Amino acid sequence: MLKNFSRHFVISNDVVLKDVRKDIGRYVADSSRRAFLQRSLTLGGLSLLSGCDIVDENSVDTALSTISRFNDRVQGLLFNPSHLAPTYADSMITRPFPFNAFYGEDQVVVVDEADYQLEVGGMVADKRTWTVAELRAMPQIDQVTRHICVEGWSAIGKWGGVPFANFLQRVGADLSASYIGFKCADDYYTSIDMATALHPQTLLALTYDGQTLPPKYGFPMKLRMPTKLGYKNPKHIKAIFVTNTNPGGYWEDQGYNWFGGS
Ligand SMILES: Nc1nc2c(c(=O)[nH]1)N[C@H]1C(S)=C(S)[C@@H](COP(=O)(O)O)O[C@H]1N2
Numbered sequence: 169m170l171k172n173f174s175r176h177f178v179i180s181n182d183v184v185l186k187d188v189r190k191d192i193g194r195y196v197a198d199s200s201r202r203a204f205l206q207r208s209l210t211l212g213g214l215s216l217l218s219g220c221d222i223v224d225e226n227s228v229d230t231a232l233s234t235i236s237r238f239n240d241r242v243q244g245l246l247f248n249p250s251h252l253a254p255t256y257a258d259s260m261i262t263r264p265f266p267f268n269a270f271y272g273e274d275q276v277v278v279v280d281e282a283d284y285q286l287e288v289g290g291m292v293a294d295k296r297t298w299t300v301a302e303l304r305a306m307p308q309i310d311q312v313t314r315h316i317c318v319e320g321w322s323a324i325g326k327w328g329g330v331p332f333a334n335f336l337q338r339v340g341a342d343l344s345a346s347y348i349g350f351k352c353a354d355d356y357y358t359s360i361d362m363a364t365a366l367h368p369q370t371l372l373a374l375t376y377d378g379q380t381l382p383p384k385y386g387f388p389m390k391l392r393m394p395t396k397l398g399y400k401n402p403k404h405i406k407a408i409f410v411t412n413t414n415p416g417g418y419w420e421d422q423g424y425n426w427f428g429g430s
């Protein structure tokens with residue numbers, strides 16, 4: 169049982185538990201509650217949070233996903249919509265900037281701009297599709313920020329594009345909805361909370377380092393959020409939808425923490 173637990177723990181959930189510890193550290197100022205919550209992160213404590221006995225891999229999964237949902241709530245509560253992630257000088261940009269996806273660089277999807285249309289759906293007033301040219305016609309900003317991947321690397325890059333809050337306002341999104349979902353041309357998918365969607369550094373990025381976003385970094389566009397881990401930043405977006413039902417995500421549905429704050 170212990171062997172199963174630690175294998176599972178290390179392969180797919182160490183990130184989640186590290187996040188939980190980090191968040192609990194920030195969240196619980198009171199020392200007696202801190203001691204209680206730290207105890208609850210021991211093996212026995214997992215069952216305390218999840219209400220199930222940790223006897224096999226399924227109950228470990230249940231325990232860990234309960235912790236992960238708890239972690240989503242804590243991160244959502246802690247998220248400060250006006251707190252800015254650090255920005256860097258151009259001279260600090262990591263060159264070459266790493267590529268990552270759930271496949272190799274030789275399999276990157278190449279979207280043809282000529283027949284590309286961004287779909288917008290769900291709880292929005294204006295569901296018309298967008299061409300890349302129409303997106304380029306909106307006011308743009310750029311920013312140099314750090315991208316952190318849970319696979320153990322981080323790198324500084326420069327992305328430019330439309331502040332996502334402006335885009336959501338333009339399409340008449342219901343800003344009281346809970347989630348924004350993204351579908352990508354490579355069958356990746358993910359979703360974010362509305363507070364992060366409206367954060368001033370969340371960009372519908374059309375450029376990388378001053379050039380049109382190349383295919384490997386997500387042409388024709390990616391959502392760039394310096395407040396979230398790499399896997400929450402969808403490349404090759406083909407559809408954006410606003411919803412009150414959590415759409416999950418490619419990695420999130422395999423156990424990565426849904427909130428995925430960095
Ligand atoms: N469409 C799509 N978006 C994706 C991924 C992917 O496989 N497909 N991988 C994610 C992960 S895990 C990371 S670290 C970043 C990598 O982005 P980069 O290639 O610009 O470094 O893209 C994220 N967004």
Ligand SMILES: [Mo]
Nearest residue numbers: 317318398399
């Ligand atoms: Mo990643």
